[in-house]
Amino acid sequence: MNVEIQDVEELVAVQLGRRRVAAGDRLVEDLGARSLDLVNIVAALEDRYAIRIEESELPDLHTVADLHACARRLRDVERDVER
Amino acid sequence: MERPLGRFETALTLTGDHAPFVVVVVLRLAGGPRTEVLRGALDALQARHPLLRSRIVRRGRRFALVAGGSPPIPLHSPPRRDASSWRAAAEDELNRAVDRQTGPLMRCTHLAAAAGAPGDSGGGHELVLTFHHAIMDAVCGAALVDELLALLADRAAGVSSAGVRSADVSTADVSDAGTRGAADALPPPVEDFFPAPYRGLRGGLRLAGFVARQVADELRYRRRSRHLRQPPVVESARCRILPVELSAAASAALVQRSRRRRVTLNGVLNAALLLAVQRHLYAARRRPLRYITFANLRPYLRPPLPADRLGCAITMLRYTAELAPDADLWPLADAISRQVDAGGRRGEPFLALRLSAPMMRATLRRGDQRMAASAVSYSGVARFGEGATGDGIVTVRASHAFVSNLGLGPELTAQARWFRGRLQLDFVVLDADLDEERARTLVDDVLATLTAAGAEAAAAEAETEPDVQSGRGVER
Numbered sequence: 001m002n003v004e005i006q007d008v009e010e011l012v013a014v015q016l017g018r019r020r021v022a023a024g025d026r027l028v029e030d031l032g033a034r035s036l037d038l039v040n041i042v043a044a045l046e047d048r049y050a051i052r053i054e055e056s057e058l059p060d061l062h063t064v065a066d067l068h069a070c071a072r073r074l075r076d077v078e079r080d081v082e083r
Numbered sequence: 084m085e086r087p088l089g090r091f092e093t094a095l096t097l098t099g100d101h102a103p104f105v106v107v108v109v110l111r112l113a114g115g116p117r118t119e120v121l122r123g124a125l126d127a128l129q130a131r132h133p134l135l136r137s138r139i140v141r142r143g144r145r146f147a148l149v150a151g152g153s154p155p156i157p158l159h160s161p162p163r164r165d166a167s168s169w170r171a172a173a174e175d176e177l178n179r180a181v182d183r184q185t186g187p188l189m190r191c192t193h194l195a196a197a198a199g200a201p202g203d204s205g206g207g208h209e210l211v212l213t214f215h216h217a218i219m220d221a222v223c224g225a226a227l228v229d230e231l232l233a234l235l236a237d238r239a240a241g242v243s244s245a246g247v248r249s250a251d252v253s254t255a256d257v258s259d260a261g262t263r264g265a266a267d268a269l270p271p272p273v274e275d276f277f278p279a280p281y282r283g284l285r286g287g288l289r290l291a292g293f294v295a296r297q298v299a300d301e302l303r304y305r306r307r308s309r310h311l312r313q314p315p316v317v318e319s320a321r322c323r324i325l326p327v328e329l330s331a332a333a334s335a336a337l338v339q340r341s342r343r344r345r346v347t348l349n350g351v352l353n354a355a356l357l358l359a360v361q362r363h364l365y366a367a368r369r370r371p372l373r374y375i376t377f378a379n380l381r382p383y384l385r386p387p388l389p390a391d392r393l394g395c396a397i398t399m400l401r402y403t404a405e406l407a408p409d410a411d412l413w414p415l416a417d418a419i420s421r422q423v424d425a426g427g428r429r430g431e432p433f434l435a436l437r438l439s440a441p442m443m444r445a446t447l448r449r450g451d452q453r454m455a456a457s458a459v460s461y462s463g464v465a466r467f468g469e470g471a472t473g474d475g476i477v478t479v480r481a482s483h484a485f486v487s488n489l490g491l492g493p494e495l496t497a498q499a500r501w502f503r504g505r506l507q508l509d510f511v512v513l514d515a516d517l518d519e520e521r522a523r524t525l526v527d528d529v530l531a532t533l534t535a536a537g538a539e540a541a542a543a544e545a546e547t548e549p550d551v552q553s554g555r556g557v558e559r
Contacts, residue, residue, distance in 0.1 A: 028382040029387045035347045035349060035424070039346065040345055043345060052339070055338045055504075
């Protein structure tokens with residue numbers, strides 16, 4: 001499964017109960033995400049793309065675009081392992 | 084220049100006047116700075132931050148933060164007898180107030196290994212940094228440590244980086260200060276950056292609702308805990324530290340399990356501490372217990388407050404949880420996660436801060452009730468020391484953070500963080516509450532609960548990742 005930015009935007013919007021979000025939106029400062037929201041978003045990403053995001057990566061995930069880049073990188077790693 | 088203390092700053096200062104109440108950060112370094120290099124770095128740090136040159140004085144019934152006039156940051160270099168000397172130093176610091184009237188609101192202890200010292204193969208050094216809580220939280224503490232390490236690296240390399248640039252004061256703050264120089268401008272208190280719904284009349288109405296909920300919770304707690312054990316108020320006590328960590332495998336497994344259960348790590352940690360307290364101090368009986376949790380306000384302020392701006396931008400929240408005799412971790416963690424989240428959505432972190440000074444005044448004046456059974460602050464991933472190793476002279480091997488407890492505080496407290504792949508818990512207990520053996524029992528209970536909780540997830544994945552199951556917590 002490819003990780004598309006539109007899919008990540010939609011996933012974040014659903015988790016935060018918003019109609020839409022943009023790639024450049026900051027999760028906490030702009031979208032008002034709280035700790036439990038971030039847990040739900042990260043867990044939903046992991047489930048959807050069969051990846052595992054390390055806790056130590058969380059401080060780098062400021063924006064929706066950061067989430068997309070992280071998920072895509074980890075998905076590529078998983079794909080290489082599967083091959 | 085001076086300004087009135089903010090509300091939470093006032094609450095922390097009142098607490099510190101009642102009993103020693105400080106933040107202690109311990110950096111365990113490989114190699115380490117020479118004393119004169121450290122002295123220079125501390126001077127440079129103080130020159131950069133107005134809050135490190137400030138002091139807190141009384142102005143009638145209130146307090147004021149006064150810029151300037153503080154002596155240099157005290158630097159103490161006692162003998163380092165062995166690799167565990169830092170523990171005694173940290174405990175001493177936790178039990179010694181910062182002289183807020185004279186300033187500065189920070190001091191430093193440097194423990195340096197003598198060549199060939201017993202129990203130390205790596206030429207270890209420790210820095211024990213002590214702060215008045217009103218100028219310090221976990222976020223800016225990590226940034227300040229990074230800044231200090233960078234200054235040490237620069238100075239060891241012969242680069243002078245002293246200056247009066249202040250990370251604490253923005254251009255807007257300086258213009259607010261009129262003709263006063265940037266060097267002495269003090270950063271405003273966090274409530275000046277509250278979002279509009281929590282200021283003025285709108286904020287007042289929300290505050291009234293919050294007060295009503297607090298009063299209802301208080302009455303319900305008193306009714307339901309009548310005839311049950313009430314934790315004794317301790318008149319005089321010393322803080323004792325118990326730093327522990329989960330293994331990397333157990334830490335990773337716990338994170339995965341909590342994500343699958345859709346609960347926060349903060350919720351899991353609060354639940355584990357409450358369960359340990361209930362089992363060992365409250366005879367595992369059905370009852371309500373109060374817990375204290377903390378919220379980082381920085382990203383929610385307008386504008387958001389950067390990590391490198393010194394100041395205490397957290398707030399303290401107290402909630403009540405109902406514990407059954409055979410309470411299980413995950414339902415309790417789930418309830419706590421949702422309770423804290425619901426409070427956040429109602430803006431309670433802002434409202435609790437507005438109420439913090441009068442609440443603390445009342446608590447200290449009455450002096451008849453402990454604030455809660457437990458308290459834990461999970462500050463997330465700590466990365467300090469990763470970007471400032473310079474020429475290798477200052478490499479952080481391990482770190483700790485502790486906050487003093489007092490006789491009106493919780494019976495079990497911890498500062499928690501994620502550091503280099505491990506969940507660390509720096510516990511503080513009072514010797515009048517728990518002797519060493521009993522404190523160890525409570526901490527072991529917390530570790531066992533957290534490890535078992537993660538092991539459920541690890542067991543499910545054992546076939547593909549056989550190494551995940553290993554590892555109980557260890558004392559650090």
